[in-house]
Each structure stands twice: as C-alpha cells, then as structure tokens.
Amino acid sequence: EVQLLESGGGLVQPGGSLRLSCAVSGFIFSNYAMSWVRQAPGKGLEWVSIIYSGGGAYYAASVKGRFTVSRDNSRSTMYLQMNSLRAEDTAVYYCAKLTGWLDPWGQGTLVTVSS
Amino acid sequence: DIQMTQSPSSLSASVGDRVTITCRASQDIRNDLVWYQQKPGKAPKRLISGASSLQSGVPSRFSGSGSGTEFTLTISSLQPEDFATYYCLQHHDYPWMFGQGTKVEIK
Numbered sequence: 001e002v003q004l005l006e007s008g009g010g011l012v013q014p015g016g017s018l019r020l021s022c023a024v025s026g027f028i029f030s031n032y033a034m035s036w037v038r039q040a041p042g043k044g045l046e047w048v049s050i051i052y053s054g055g056g057a058y059y060a061a062s063v064k065g066r067f068t069v070s071r072d073n074s075r076s077t078m079y080l081q082m083n084s085l086r087a088e089d090t091a092v093y094y095c096a097k098l099t100g101w102l103d104p105w106g107q108g109t110l111v112t113v114s115s
Numbered sequence: 116d117i118q119m120t121q122s123p124s125s126l127s128a129s130v131g132d133r134v135t136i137t138c139r140a141s142q143d144i145r146n147d148l149v150w151y152q153q154k155p156g157k158a159p160k161r162l163i164s165g166a167s168s169l170q171s172g173v174p175s176r177f178s179g180s181g182s183g184t185e186f187t188l189t190i191s192s193l194q195p196e197d198f199a200t201y202y203c204l205q206h207h208d209y210p211w212m213f214g215q216g217t218k219v220e221i222k
Binding site: 045058060100103106 | 116149151153158159161164170200202204206209210211212213214215216
C-alpha cells in the first residue's frame, strides 16, 4: 500500500525557517517525481513545488527563492526547506506522488507563521 | 503563467440534481487537466485525469469533458456524499495551477 507521511510542521515566527519531511512507503521512491501542495486555512489549494527523480525542481512564484525542495532516495524521503517565512505561508502542506498527475496525497502537516 | 478560472465558486443543489462545474485555462493545455474532490479535513481525492478519464472506483455519475482551454466536470445525479469542494488542476506547464475551487452545498 502506498503511504505518504508529512512531518515537521509547527509554529514559527515571521522570518524564521522550518523543514518539512515527506516519508513514503509502498513504492520505489527513486523512480517518481514528488510534489508539495499547500492550503491556507479556509482557502483553496496552491501548488508549491515539484522535484523529479533526477533532482530537477520547479517552484511557484510565491515561494521561489525562499523554499527549496530536495530528496533523499536512500531514505525514501522528500524535504521542503522553508526560509524567510511569512504569515501568508501559514497552511497545511501536503506531499503527493506524481504518476502523470498528483496522486496519492499524504494527510498534511500544519505550518503556522505567527509572532 | 497559465491561469485557471473555475466557476462557480459555490453552488447549492439538491440530491438528484445535475451539477456542472467549469474550468477555463488562459491558454491551450491540451487535456492536461485533473479534477479533485476534497472534503473538510481531508486530502484531495482524484476523480478524473486527462480531462475525461474516470479514476478507478469513482462512481460513473462523475464525468469530465473538454480540451484546450475549456473543461467541464459533471455530476449527473448528485448524491449526499458528493457535497464537497471540487478543484481542477492544470499540469501542462509550470507553474502548475489549481482552479479556485467550487463548493457544492446542500440546498
């Protein structure tokens, strides 16, 4: 069974940093691209970034230059390093497997940026 | 960047009603469009990919159509479990973009 488990969320002050993790099981992680999607409280879905098996990555304009996605194939884990955090980055962050489209998704981890 | 305009933002409907949700892309995205359903507190669930291919296990009352810039999700006969928020996603070019969402509520 494919499983994705996000962790690392929490409360952080504006300007601070946080690293999210997405640990996967049930498939050969190194063969697949992975993505991050976020959802601010009461708002819609926002695509954040994607990383391919070879390490190539793309970002949404809203996070480019502040967020960095990476992966450790030996640990079957994807990461999202988030720097210079702003109040508008407050959201549930989901990771998802790319199989031509985003599916399945993890259960999400909440990031709150507040003083 | 490709913009996705989804409409309506919300609708009220009764069980048994036919419901149609539209997504328009700002440029041609061929059929690189996915529809998701999301219920409160849950991760999105894929309904349709390739604009019109129904995900295995999804009821046949859901259907998708369109290509290029205009796409439609139709629920032929709304059921109680279909009350949720629906999103389209274009994955034709980066940055990927979701529609704003359509909340389907009970009338």
